[in-house]
Amino acid sequence: MTFTFWFEFASTYSYPAAMRLEHLAAERDIEVRWQPFLLGPIFQAQGWNDTPFKLYPAKGRYMWRDIERICERDGIRFRRPSQFPRNGLLAARIANWHAEEPWVPAFVRSVLRANFEHDEDIADPQVIANCLAEANLDAEVLLKQSQQPEVKESLRAATEQAQALDIFGAPFFMAGTEPFWGYDRMEQALDWYEARMGEEE
Amino acid sequence: MTFTFWFEFASTYSYPAAMRLEHLAAERDIEVRWQPFLLGPIFQAQGWNDTPFKLYPAKGRYMWRDIERICERDGIRFRRPSQFPRNGLLAARIANWHAEEPWVPAFVRSVLRANFEHDEDIADPQVIANCLAEANLDAEVLLKQSQQPEVKESLRAATEQAQALDIFGAPFFMAGTEPFWGYDRMEQALDWYEARMGEEE
Numbered sequence: 001m002t003f004t005f006w007f008e009f010a011s012t013y014s015y016p017a018a019m020r021l022e023h024l025a026a027e028r029d030i031e032v033r034w035q036p037f038l039l040g041p042i043f044q045a046q047g048w049n050d051t052p053f054k055l056y057p058a059k060g061r062y063m064w065r066d067i068e069r070i071c072e073r074d075g076i077r078f079r080r081p082s083q084f085p086r087n088g089l090l091a092a093r094i095a096n097w098h099a100e101e102p103w104v105p106a107f108v109r110s111v112l113r114a115n116f117e118h119d120e121d122i123a124d125p126q127v128i129a130n131c132l133a134e135a136n137l138d139a140e141v142l143l144k145q146s147q148q149p150e151v152k153e154s155l156r157a158a159t160e161q162a163q164a165l166d167i168f169g170a171p172f173f174m175a176g177t178e179p180f181w182g183y184d185r186m187e188q189a190l191d192w193y194e195a196r197m198g199e200e201e
Numbered sequence: 202m203t204f205t206f207w208f209e210f211a212s213t214y215s216y217p218a219a220m221r222l223e224h225l226a227a228e229r230d231i232e233v234r235w236q237p238f239l240l241g242p243i244f245q246a247q248g249w250n251d252t253p254f255k256l257y258p259a260k261g262r263y264m265w266r267d268i269e270r271i272c273e274r275d276g277i278r279f280r281r282p283s284q285f286p287r288n289g290l291l292a293a294r295i296a297n298w299h300a301e302e303p304w305v306p307a308f309v310r311s312v313l314r315a316n317f318e319h320d321e322d323i324a325d326p327q328v329i330a331n332c333l334a335e336a337n338l339d340a341e342v343l344l345k346q347s348q349q350p351e352v353k354e355s356l357r358a359a360t361e362q363a364q365a366l367d368i369f370g371a372p373f374f375m376a377g378t379e380p381f382w383g384y385d386r387m388e389q390a391l392d393w394y395e396a397r398m399g400e401e402e
Contacts, residue, residue: 046257056247058367062380073389166259179263184385188274 001176003193004033006162007108008170009088010051011039012067013183015116017171018109019076024187028194034104036092037162038155039170045163051085070183077117086115087123089155093146094128096155107135202377204394205234207363208309209371210289211252212240213268214384216317218372219310220277225388229395235305237293238363239356240371246364252286271384278318287316288324290356294347295329297356308336 005021007014018034025032043051053060064080071078091111095104110131114120120127129139145151165174173180173189176196180189206222208215219235226233244252254261265281272279292312296305311332315321321328330340346352366375374381374390377397381390 046259056369058247058369061367062369062382065380066382066386166262168257168259168263179266181263181267182385184383185267 001193001197001199002033002174003030003176003190004035004174006035006037006167006170006172006174008037008039009091009108009111009115009122010085011170012053012063012084012116014171015078015112016067016071016074016076017183017186018105018112020074021186022105024190028190030190030193030197032105033099034095034108035099035158036088036095036108036155037159037167037170038089038092041159042163042168046168053084077113079117079119081115081119083121086121088115089123090125090128090143090146091122091131093151093155094132094142096158097145097151098142103135103137107131107137110134202394202398202400203234203375204231204377204391205236205375207236207238207368207371207373207375209238209240210292210309210312210316210323211286212371213254213264213285213317215372216279216313217268217272217275217277218384218387219306219313221275222387223306225391229391231391231394231398233306234300235296235309236300236359237289237296237309237356238360238368238371239290239293242360243364243369247369254285278314280318280320282316282320284322287322289316290324291326291329291344291347292323292332294352294356295333295343297359298346298352299343304336304338308332308338311335 003025005017007018021032039051043049048055053063068078068080088111091108095108095111098104111122111128114127114131115122122128125143129143132139132142162172166179169181171183171186173186175189175193178189178192180186180192204226206218208219222233240252244250249256254264269279269281289312292309296309296312299305312323312329315328315332316323323329326344330344333340333343363373367380370382372382372384372387374387376390376394379390379393381387381393
């Protein structure tokens, strides 16, 4: 049984989830797989050509208030990005290809903070290079690698897997086969998994 | 400053909210206005001709699992209705017209339990009559009254007010002017209001 954190670099609620997940999982001795995917193709498949927060303006206005309130409550610095949603494709390709590496959570947080704390354009390779450097990684090598066909294909496959799992938003947590959607379900998902972790062992 | 609970009789997440709200509000000395409205016109205004849980099947499948899990956690009996969404128009007209009456919360819970615990059709006047009788009310008088033009118009106005307040789903809590959407924000909304209740007094 595995615990998987499905996230999107463009997704506001993925940001506080990524900032707090590692700590909350460690408290429960849960190993987490950090799995990026793209919401774009999933939204498109259900007939949306943009984020629901723009297609449905009242929902969008609420979301900005809600995320600001939540980050304040949870002690997470947040600044509303001047551009939304930003294109997280490059970061997602890198994080997905290296998902097993121990540096991925730090890299993910660095990219999400660039987007939601520092208002930087995460579609810009230079911004991603800085995030990689912050995690003590060789940015030049990783950026070049991110353009290889098998790296691109692997992220496409991950997004298809998300769709096959009925994942329709982010963040999304799979506690084994049990689905939990949204930052507000993160602790419930971890508790659920913790209570059943021993079952298979 | 007022605390308003906006709900829909067809809405799954309105059910656990209504079951627990009175107790949680009383613990904090908060007086709540129970305000029904109709989601149908609001969904239509954003281009949906049905509930998003049917328009987006993956979201629907998740919702049924989530509500079942939540009700189990919170000790609320739940049975998935054989028909969804059900038409709560009649119940909403009655609850809205009498929103100031002390019997409204009990009536609302009775109707929501008919829908989500007993799998009864709340569009059926006989079902609503039973719910009214359960609250020791004169069903015949109230059902007849519910067909008067001013009663119908009053509910239309409430739904328009919801829309003007940017309410896009149910349950929705207005803690003064601060918006909170969803059952999972109910306690946050109450806490928010409690912390600021004295400010105006």
